[in-house]
Amino acid sequence: MLSSLTRRAARSYATLKPAPFGQPRLESHPHLLKEGEMTGGIQSAEYAARRARLVDALPDDSIVVAAAAPIKYMTENIFYRYRQNSNFWYLTGWAEHDAAIIIQKSASSSRGYKLSAFVAPKDENEELWDGARTGLDAAADFLGADEVYDYKRFVPELQRVLNTSAAVTYVESEGNRTTNAGVPHYVQRARDPDPWLLEFFTSPRTPRRRDLKRELAKLRVVKSPAEQEVMRAAADITARAHTKTMCYVQPGLGEAQLEAHFAYLCARDGAQRPAYVPVVASGSANALAIHYVANNALLESGEMVLMDAGCEYNGYASDLTRTFPVNGTFTSPQADLYAAVLSVQKACIPLCTADAGYNAHDLYFHACRLLHAELTRLGFDLKEREVERVLCPHGVSHSVGIDLHEPHFDSSEKLKEGMVITVEPGVYVPPLPQYPKHFHGLGIRIEDEVLVRKDHSVVLTLSAPKEIVDVEGACQDVLGLGAM
Ligand SMILES: [Mn+2]
Numbered sequence: 001m002l003s004s005l006t007r008r009a010a011r012s013y014a015t016l017k018p019a020p021f022g023q024p025r026l027e028s029h030p031h032l033l034k035e036g037e038m039t040g041g042i043q044s045a046e047y048a049a050r051r052a053r054l055v056d057a058l059p060d061d062s063i064v065v066a067a068a069a070p071i072k073y074m075t076e077n078i079f080y081r082y083r084q085n086s087n088f089w090y091l092t093g094w095a096e097h098d099a100a101i102i103i104q105k106s107a108s109s110s111r112g113y114k115l116s117a118f119v120a121p122k123d124e125n126e127e128l129w130d131g132a133r134t135g136l137d138a139a140a141d142f143l144g145a146d147e148v149y150d151y152k153r154f155v156p157e158l159q160r161v162l163n164t165s166a167a168v169t170y171v172e173s174e175g176n177r178t179t180n181a182g183v184p185h186y187v188q189r190a191r192d193p194d195p196w197l198l199e200f201f202t203s204p205r206t207p208r209r210r211d212l213k214r215e216l217a218k219l220r221v222v223k224s225p226a227e228q229e230v231m232r233a234a235a236d237i238t239a240r241a242h243t244k245t246m247c248y249v250q251p252g253l254g255e256a257q258l259e260a261h262f263a264y265l266c267a268r269d270g271a272q273r274p275a276y277v278p279v280v281a282s283g284s285a286n287a288l289a290i291h292y293v294a295n296n297a298l299l300e301s302g303e304m305v306l307m308d309a310g311c312e313y314n315g316y317a318s319d320l321t322r323t324f325p326v327n328g329t330f331t332s333p334q335a336d337l338y339a340a341v342l343s344v345q346k347a348c349i350p351l352c353t354a355d356a357g358y359n360a361h362d363l364y365f366h367a368c369r370l371l372h373a374e375l376t377r378l379g380f381d382l383k384e385r386e387v388e389r390v391l392c393p394h395g396v397s398h399s400v401g402i403d404l405h406e407p408h409f410d411s412s413e414k415l416k417e418g419m420v421i422t423v424e425p426g427v428y429v430p431p432l433p434q435y436p437k438h439f440h441g442l443g444i445r446i447e448d449e450v451l452v453r454k455d456h457s458v459v460l461t462l463s464a465p466k467e468i469v470d471v472e473g474a475c476q477d478v479l480g481l482g483a484m
Contacts, residue, residue: 082097221409272314359414422448
């Protein structure tokens with residue numbers, strides 16, 4: 001049901017294009033959303049349930065602060081396509097920037113917490129430039145907030161709340177590999193934040209400040225049934241685009257063309273963006289670099305191409321790697337090495353169940369042990385742990401979700417029902433004299449996304465071929481599927 005407010009807004013804007021809100025809504029985008037959904041595939045009620053579960057797990061009177069990501073700029077005033085902060089998205093489904101929430105756990109509230117939201121107000125002039133905003137009135141309804149304020153009031157209100165309460169406060173420590181954790185962007189941009197607020201965020205030991213990211217990681221690692229369905233759809237789009245890219249591959253094309261072809265197919269099927277910069281690595285120099293993303297070499301007959309690429313769909317990432325022959329047929333050393341990696345990958349997938357009792361570490365060591373045996377069979381003379389040190393130097397599993405690599409994934413925690421993880425053994429043979437010469441320069445990785453169930457595992461990326469005969473068949477397009 002729509003509240004009268006939403007209905008009124010929808011009615012008064014019904015004839016207007018663009019849509020009346022700052023993100024797709026059933027009223028304006030019935031092709032993207034169903035009744036009750038806040039974002040594609042996820043109900044408003046689920047967002048409320050996530051907040052309630054978070055609050056339940058925290059001490060009495062805790063405060064939670066989460067904010068939208070800032071716009072990022074490529075150059076002076078040229079912005080990148082906006083992507084919402086993952087945790088803010090998880091808690092709200094709100095797609096606009098200049099937004100934040102403060103959640104106060106409170107026994108006196110009937111739902112156990114009070115939710116204050118801060119969003120950009122409607123502004124005819126600015127909306128003329130930047131497109132529609134949802135505004136305060138509709139935000140109260142969409143977010144189920146107790147109070148909604150102009151985003152300008154966020155930092156002053158945060159100061160007031162922190163000043164008047166001694167409760168433990170959960171905030172996201174901003175920063176990543178390139179920026180040190182520290183003062184969040186909203187405090188940096190505020191007019192004159194109180195010096196103690198800067199201190200609150202920068203002091204390394206504030207007993208009152210705790211990391212929201214860690215708390216949410218515990219919830220995010222297990223996917224709800226609705227999340228599983230969105231992730232299945234994301235994986236489907238990605239797997240289909242991989243298959244079609246195999247149909248498209250031929251000598252003389254460039255890695256860049258495969259990347260573009262893949263990106264086009266994902267976008268056409270509804271994905272909003274690539275989940276990461278894809279690896280499209282042909283030939284030895286490229287495939288041996290795990291994070292090769294230059295993607296600017298020409299594909300030569302007789303080589304393989306390793307493509308690690310996935311889309312983001314309705315806020316969830318997908319992750320898939322296939323290695324396939326440029327001319328449609330593996331050479332016999334390529335096929336031998338491919339079969340070795342494939343047998344390891346297939347042996348690991350059934351272990352991704354709650355009942356098996358494995359964690360991601362165990363899976364990695366199990367995969368390395370199997371790979372050691374497979375490679376020995378192929379004539380490699382391997383020292384102990386040489387697979388881990390040289391031939392497969394990366395882990396074989398990580399958690400996937402809103403982020404491609406979900407934060408704070410504990411690889412020593414037993415796999416639980418509802419987790420989505422990757423299984424991605426690889427082998428990369430450097431041209432060293434101790435390895436059989438015919439394998440020199442071959443790099444192969446086979447990666448699927450797996451949903452963990454109690455007593456079985458579900459491969460979400462199922463439709464991308466991985467058996468040799470199927471991969472070759474797709475590259476030769478024997479079924480006449482066509483590259484589109
Ligand atoms: Mn991966």
